[in-house]
Amino acid sequence: MYAIIAGGGKVGSVVARDLIAANYEVVVLEENRRKAQELIDELGGVVIPHDASEGRWLLEAGITRADLLIAVTGDDEDNLIISQLGRALSHDRVRTIARINNPKNSETFRLLGIESIVNATDLVMSTIERDVSVTPVIHLMRLGTAGLELVEMAVAAGSAADGATLGDLRLRERGGAVSLILRDNRPTFPSYDTVLRSGDLVVAIIQTEREQELRVLFSEAPVERPATSPA
């Protein structure tokens, strides 16, 4: 696999190191000469000291044969344009991943056709959610442009979900699909009549717009009980 990384800052250099360790062929584009030199000293001759959004350097980096283009500069618009440029120059062959710093831009990026977006703010939020666990819904991954998310929901003691079956909760009707339940760190593949209990971690695909509805079911003090309340 061949990956081009646009931006050799903190994020780019870590990604480069990890991908090299995973036996990827890697080239980093970093226009800041000093940063580029530091990367060359560390990683060897896989660094091109130029602006990745300039077409000729992307071509020189081999965009036409790359499998992956990872745009992780500090500027959202640079990452957008690098992704679009890379896609076009590779005739839509390369898979692109773009970093976003300002969450306000993620909707725009999606609208302009950038499929895979890593939003630093979202990542920080999901870490906080996991560590602090104030909210029972942890965002694992956003799925494409369909408005779907992969989430992990913890069943709180005394919540509507505690003691209820997946059928009782009518998750399907609420736009959710449960793929896995982690109970005592062991995976269970659930059916409609699997009974949930507090402490279970439910891994599910949900519709982003209905997250609040599901959050209520798994929360400690539900604001409202579901229509079919658990027996």
Add this chain to the structure above:
Amino acid sequence: MYVIVIGCGRAGSEVASRLSAEGHAVVVIDREKLAFERLAKDFKGTTVVGQAIDSHTLESAGIAKANAVIATTYGDNSNLTAVQIARAVYNVPRAIARVKDPIRARVFRELGVETLCSTAIMAEAILGALSRPTQA
């Protein structure tokens, strides 16, 4: 015409001043307030301080009713992003980006974004001038 000019550098201020002199309604956006000093003395349009791709800035410049957006900042990527937002989000009928990198200009033109490549235009002007006898 209601025109939004993004970037009040040499090119942007020139375009904005001339459009204003021709009687068009012009709004100029720049992130530096001082940049507006470049506008002509008799400039009748309005100015907005803000970032080129920020929706709040674009909306306070009245992008919803703009007939055209011209992006002339020093950053090719900001210009290309701004005009794509203008077209895709706000349905502005005409949006033109100044782009210095010839490859980026060509690629985005092929993707349906209207671009003017200042490097290519200048190079052609120079080669054209050289091919003709001295005019000065």
